Amino acid sequence: MTVNNTVPITPDLISSHGINEEEYAHILELTGREPTFTELGIWSAMWNEHCSYKSSKKWLKTLPTDGPRVVYGPGENAGVVDIGDDDVVVFKMESHNHPSFIEPYQGAATGVGGILRDVFTMGARPIAAMNALRFGEPDHPKTRHLVSGVVSGVGGYGNSFGVPTVGGEVNFHPRYNGNILVNAFAAGLAKRDAIYISKAEGVGLPVVYLGAKTGRDGVGGATMASAEFDDSIDEKRPTVQVGDPFTEKCLLEACLELMASGAVIAIQDMGAAGLTCSAVEMGAKGDLGIRLNLDDVPVREENMTAYEMMLSESQERMLMVLRPEKEDEAKQIFNKWDLDFAIVGETTDDLRFSIHHQGEEVANLPIKELGDEAPEYDRPWVEPGTHSPQEPHLFAPPHDYNIALLKLIGSPDLSSRRWVWEQYDTLIQGNSLQLPGGDAGVVRVEGHPSKALAFSSDVTPRYVEADPFEGGKQAVAECYRNLIATGAEPLAATDNLNFGNPEKPEIMGQLVAAIRGIGEACSALSMPIVSGNVSLYNETNGEAILPTPTIGGVGLIEEQERMTRIGSAETGDAVFLIGTEGTHLARSIYQREILGEETGPAPVVDLLMEKARGEFVLAAIRSDYASSCHDISDGGLAVALAEMCMASGTGMDCTIDITYPHAALFGEDQARYVMTVKEEWADMFAANCEGAGVSFARIGTVGGNNLIINDLIDISVEEVKTVHESWFPDFMGQTALAEAAE
Amino acid sequence: MQRTTIVQFPGSNRDRDMIAAITKISGNAPSLAWHTDTSLPDSDLVIIPGGFSHGDYLRSGAIAARAPVMKAVAEAAAKGVRVLGVCNGFQTLTEAGLLPGALMRNNRLTFVCKEVKLSVANNKNPFTEGYGLDEVIRCPVAHHDGNYFADTETLTQIENNGQVAFRYAEGTNPNGSINDIAGIFNEAGNVLGMMPHPENLIEPAHGGIDGRRLFQGALNLLETETA
Numbered sequence: 006m007t008v009n010n011t012v013p014i015t016p017d018l019i020s021s022h023g024i025n026e027e028e029y030a031h032i033l034e035l036t037g038r039e040p041t042f043t044e045l046g047i048w049s050a051m052w053n054e055h056c057s058y059k060s061s062k063k064w065l066k067t068l069p070t071d072g073p074r075v076v077y078g079p080g081e082n083a084g085v086v087d088i089g090d091d092d093v094v095v096f097k098m099e100s101h102n103h104p105s106f107i108e109p110y111q112g113a114a115t116g117v118g119g120i121l122r123d124v125f126t127m128g129a130r131p132i133a134a135m136n137a138l139r140f141g142e143p144d145h146p147k148t149r150h151l152v153s154g155v156v157s158g159v160g161g162y163g164n165s166f167g168v169p170t171v172g173g174e175v176n177f178h179p180r181y182n183g184n185i186l187v188n189a190f191a192a193g194l195a196k197r198d199a200i201y202i203s204k205a206e207g208v209g210l211p212v213v214y215l216g217a218k219t220g221r222d223g224v225g226g227a228t229m230a231s232a233e234f235d236d237s238i239d240e241k242r243p244t245v246q247v248g249d250p251f252t253e254k255c256l257l258e259a260c261l262e263l264m265a266s267g268a269v270i271a272i273q274d275m276g277a278a279g280l281t282c283s284a285v286e287m288g289a290k291g292d293l294g295i296r297l298n299l300d301d302v303p304v305r306e307e308n309m310t311a312y313e314m315m316l317s318e319s320q321e322r323m324l325m326v327l328r329p330e331k332e333d334e335a336k337q338i339f340n341k342w343d344l345d346f347a348i349v350g351e352t353t354d355d356l357r358f359s360i361h362h363q364g365e366e367v368a369n370l371p372i373k374e375l376g377d378e379a380p381e382y383d384r385p386w387v388e389p390g391t392h393s394p395q396e397p398h399l400f401a402p403p404h405d406y407n408i409a410l411l412k413l414i415g416s417p418d419l420s421s422r423r424w425v426w427e428q429y430d431t432l433i434q435g436n437s438l439q440l441p442g443g444d445a446g447v448v449r450v451e452g453h454p455s456k457a458l459a460f461s462s463d464v465t466p467r468y469v470e471a472d473p474f475e476g477g478k479q480a481v482a483e484c485y486r487n488l489i490a491t492g493a494e495p496l497a498a499t500d501n502l503n504f505g506n507p508e509k510p511e512i513m514g515q516l517v518a519a520i521r522g523i524g525e526a527c528s529a530l531s532m533p534i535v536s537g538n539v540s541l542y543n544e545t546n547g548e549a550i551l552p553t554p555t556i557g558g559v560g561l562i563e564e565q566e567r568m569t570r571i572g573s574a575e576t577g578d579a580v581f582l583i584g585t586e587g588t589h590l591a592r593s594i595y596q597r598e599i600l601g602e603e604t605g606p607a608p609v610v611d612l613l614m615e616k617a618r619g620e621f622v623l624a625a626i627r628s629d630y631a632s633s634c635h636d637i638s639d640g641g642l643a644v645a646l647a648e649m650c651m652a653s654g655t656g657m658d659c660t661i662d663i664t665y666p667h668a669a670l671f672g673e674d675q676a677r678y679v680m681t682v683k684e685e686w687a688d689m690f691a692a693n694c695e696g697a698g699v700s701f702a703r704i705g706t707v708g709g710n711n712l713i714i715n716d717l718i719d720i721s722v723e724e725v726k727t728v729h730e731s732w733f734p735d736f737m738g739q740t741a742l743a744e745a746a747e
Numbered sequence: 748m749q750r751t752t753i754v755q756f757p758g759s760n761r762d763r764d765m766i767a768a769i770t771k772i773s774g775n776a777p778s779l780a781w782h783t784d785t786s787l788p789d790s791d792l793v794i795i796p797g798g799f800s801h802g803d804y805l806r807s808g809a810i811a812a813r814a815p816v817m818k819a820v821a822e823a824a825a826k827g828v829r830v831l832g833v834c835n836g837f838q839t840l841t842e843a844g845l846l847p848g849a850l851m852r853n854n855r856l857t858f859v860c861k862e863v864k865l866s867v868a869n870n871k872n873p874f875t876e877g878y879g880l881d882e883v884i885r886c887p888v889a890h891h892d893g894n895y896f897a898d899t900e901t902l903t904q905i906e907n908n909g910q911v912a913f914r915y916a917e918g919t920n921p922n923g924s925i926n927d928i929a930g931i932f933n934e935a936g937n938v939l940g941m942m943p944h945p946e947n948l949i950e951p952a953h954g955g956i957d958g959r960r961l962f963q964g965a966l967n968l969l970e971t972e973t974a
Binding site: 167 | 861
């Protein structure tokens with residue numbers, strides 16, 4: 006049976022809703038009396054960390070969010086950025102970390118579902134998805150299970166819905182053993198004048214519920230996402246929602262048809278804290294009250310209480326305000342797509358959030374205060390410690406450079422992710438120009454003869470751990486470089502900030518410094534943050550994850566013809582290093598994989614240098630100089646060259662001026678690229694580099710079957726490829742699985 | 748002018764890819780039929796596109812096969828109208844009994860999206876006449892249930908009748924299909940079902956155009972383009 010609304014409000018009940026004493030005192034004041042059980046649930050849903058950003062708001066406000074192309078920044082379901090010709094790209098990244106650890110398939114699937122809904126709620130048809138996934142160490146007993154579940158969950162939802170997954174990240178680190186990260190990104194295309202927002206307008210208009218029926222799944226999910234884990238975590242499984250990509254696909258088509266019909270005044274998807282959050286949002290933004298009658302809400306379980314209905318996180322549901330005169334047209338669309346719908350309330354002019362259930366008013370709260378008066382904390386924080394610089398000679402060189410390169414390229418973090426992305430539909434919609442495995446995923450803009458969009462998701466958590474400020478900058482800078490490397494002008498970004506418990510001053514210090522770094526880099530590189538999500542309390546038994554502020558960037562390619570790829574170099578092309586010799590081995594993959602350490606400072610990002618070199622590379626690509634391009638990141642120059650050779654299937658013969666060979670080959674200094682240029686243009690290109698004041702070196706020539714670097718490395722591309730491709734399938738035991746199935 | 752109709756079910760998701768492909772290749776936008784329709788527009792080619800019809804929560808294509816529109820598709824097929832089912836469309840055609848055999852879960856039990864090689868096993872048919880016999884072409888696949896199976900008797904029959912249209916070639920069988928079967932004709936030769944997606948390889952932006960000739964053949968456009 007179910008709980009009714011006469012549950013007494015006790016201190017235990019209040020604290021189990023994640024509300025502290027001070028917050029409760031404020032709630033009493035705003036309610037004007039003791040809240041009912043349903044009201045307590047509503048306050049808790051609106052004021053938890055996940056929905057209110059109460060720990061991070063103060064710092065998020067410092068991020069640059071504006072720019073000439075920004076149509077809508079943070080505050081809507083997703084950011085909206087102008088790409089010319091009346092087209093806009095709508096995008097956001099959001100975490101589904103806690104649910105994915107508890108139930109990997111459904112957690113990941115509903116994460117994808119949620120972010121797709123955020124995008125099409127605004128009237129955009131999703132055209133690309135990415136997923137940044139972080140798992141515990143490969144040998145941890147849960148890791149395989151989680152990888153397999155998350156990957157099939159991401160694929161299961163996105164493939165059925167019909168959006169190409171064009172990029173993402175997969176990393177392993179022991180610090181994610183107890184809290185994995187699933188950050189889902191989606192982008193959609195719309196016309197600038199056909200964007201829909203959540204702000205309701207007009208009094209006495211019908212509030213319409215559309216989509217799947219409401220069940221008890223996910224009740225309290227947002228509150229769960231705002232707490233640490235302990236060993237009782239498995240008991241939380243019932244708070245994970247179950248995804249239905251089929252209903253979501255029908256919902257997408259129905260919403261787009263409905264919008265085209267002109268019936269929609271305001272629309273909001275039901276995500277975290279479901280009906281509560283969406284209704285409050287619509288009312289509060291439009292300065293309107295909302296009256297809901299829960300007896301009209303389509304339910305899939307009997308005897309649901311008002312509390313459960315208001316807090317359910319059942320998926321694939323939308324709330325909207327429709328023009329009454331379009332009711333018949335709307336009904337036809339709902340019926341065509343066989344979706345449940347009901348008029349569940351109306352807009353009012355009293356600024357109250359009034360909930361009726363079985364003839365009783367079970368909640369009556371001030372709607373503006375629910376949204377706007379959420380507590381905002383200036384939590385104590387400490388400035389993260391610093392590390393002194395470490396010169397290359399402090400790091401031991403490898404005994405054999407060939408073996409070192411193979412070890413790096415076949416390591417868990419640098420090996421091929423083919424095993425993952427071949428489970429995602431990368432081709433659907435027929436517009437994918439660059440698939441996962443390159444610098445950024447690229448999708449052409451349907452209906453436009455030459456434009457395309459590039460997408461990349463980046464962060465290097467081991468740098469952020471070492472230095473949250475530089476690490477924050479680096480996440481943005483690497484994303485910027487990945488977009489540039491395809492020939493895209495970076496436009497804007499979304500941030501997904503994953504951290505531990507903000508009530509600990511060291512963790513709060515990481516968050517503050519990382520946001521400062523992100524802000525500085527976004528300003529310097531003209532990539533405003535237009536949407537985002539914060540996931541805190543990623544801790545288990547007191548141990549926090551590596552600080553992981555994931556940046557999802559979007560870039561615009563004006564001419565597909567001049568796009569560059571990682572693997573399009575041809576025999577005879579000249580190989581150029583843009584940037585200087587590598588020196589930084591602290592926190593590098595080399596240090597971790599070869600020396601078995603993870604210490605020292607993160608590489609410093611010189612943002613002026615990033616911008617100068619980035620703009621130079623972009624201009625060179627756009628004037629058709631480059632036959633291929635790749636940014637230098639994890640693993641340094643040698644890994645970047647190896648990746649280009651594997652992608653093109655051709656070797657390179659390189660001679661490099663070197664001070665410290667191991668640092669030159671594997672150092673992870675920032676603001677660097679490798680470009681290949683047709684031999685006949687090589688001199689001209691070098692002159693251009695010089696003229697632009699950009700550091701460069703001609704380091705070799707494309708050709709042959711081997712990657713050769715000085716007398717240090719001479720190894721067949723085929724062998725590099727075999728090692729690179731084998732780690733993931735070996736790890737996941739695919740061969741064994743296939744045999745078992747036969 | 749050849750008239751094409753694309754049949755849409757709730758959950759179809761490569762319908763838009765197919766509409767784009769037909770429009771780009773033939774210069775004419777196809778007609779659309781909804782799953783509840785009881786008749787089809789006059790058509791020379793009917794296409795059931797890929798997707799997850801009705802979510803494919805039951806066997807893939809099983810519910811779509813029982814939709815009212817499938818009666819009309821069966822009638823058209825019986826009259827000799829060309830019918831093409833790709834991916835979920837192939838699954839639907841087998842579930843509807845318009846093609847023999849069944850499509851089981853991939854042998855690796857996971858969804859697979861990658862490019863494979865196909866060899867043309869029978870080119871004496873409008874759908875495949877644009878290819879040489881045994882020609883090896885590129886084509887992407889994207890499915891969870893593409894493992895073709897038929898009992899020995901049926902298999903012998905379709906092999907002996909030349910009903911195999913395409914086989915996975917050069918060791919690229921992505922799903923464990925028996926005899927490497929990637930696509931089959933019905934006995935009359937006017938219905939083709941295949942798991943790979945020729946509609947995703949029809950223009951240079953796709954990285955190749957090997958899929959194009961299949962549609963040109965089905966729409967009798969081969970002469971016009973080669974002439």
